[in-house]
Amino acid sequence: MTEFEKVEYKPVSVRELLTEMKDISELMIDLAYSAALFHSKELAEEVLELESYVDKLVYLLNMNAMLAARDAEDTEALVSVTVVANATDKISDAAADMAAIVLKDIGVHPLIREAFQKVEEHLTRVEVKPKSFFVDKTVGELKLAPAIGVDIIAIRRGKKWIIDPEDEEIIRESDILIARGAPAGIEEFEEAAEGKIQKLEEEK
């Protein structure tokens, strides 16, 4: 998983960048629809955070693709990589456009909520409070999926994003967690992250 804060050139695997951009653009669309459906400014703000993160990834990918190209043949082959990168950038812009409606005073027209109602799983965004038992545990240790049917799909740590975190990833105080699951599990997950409960229901 690649992580950075400034857009300085660094050698990064173009393949990994592409995979990450694909995952992020899909996540952003889900987040944007959920933000509109539940009128959630928190989710909408994460979409905008991701949008500026994707911009950085695009720069980095283009820089790495340029350096990889040594001759005309290379550049022809690498053009397709930049097209795909720019397409994921466009998708992320579209998600940001939708998120912006939620953040502006114009608000989300009821028709939009009705149109998006088919979204079955809920997304949530919650900050890990100091007294939460999540702090300093790995994602795997929490066993969220088997216990309450919730998956952490992204962690934001300041300006850094960890998309699709591995089981070994350690959760820190003040991390922003983005998770997906059925409504009941999501509620419990939020309470646990906020330190309101000290165990998951299924463990009692």
Next chain:
Amino acid sequence: MTEFEKVEYKPVSVRELLTEMKDISELMIDLAYSAALFHSKELAEEVLELESYVDKLVYLLNMNAMLAARDAEDTEALVSVTVVANATDKISDAAADMAAIVLKDIGVHPLIREAFQKVEEHLTRVEVKPKSFFVDKTVGELKLAPAIGVDIIAIRRGKKWIIDPEDEEIIRESDILIARGAPAGIEEFEEAAEGKIQKLEEEK
């Protein structure tokens, strides 16, 4: 399910249009990734077909939103609808950009295929031949999901699209079916649509 061929004004439910555009934009992204991964010109061509279909839906939605707006308050409320419609249009354009790589001689760089390899389910696009037992059956009658784990996610009939067809939808000769499923099931599905087998494996 809304269906049309020409962009003349007609009164259509804005909510239904929004739902359809959301479903199509998600389908297009999946199709574009699959087209790149499997270097499938057929899938790429369907992405371009869908793109021009989405353009028509956007016109129609904007026309209907305009007519629905009677005063300043209405227009303010409806602006969010056009933002969402234009965002799905942007997503569909991005998918078309990716599909275009597959159709052009520049080809898909191996890095892109490696980056997209996590796509677990296969998408396919197949034409229903006259001798296929699919002809004149409803989608529900075929019992594709329980028998071989395949779902028909879209039907194209000439320029008309039926997205997420209902069980009652009748399959016609020459329909283009877009389906999703595990590789083994997909292969059998293709053979059945092409009339190479007259029963599904599980029914023999």
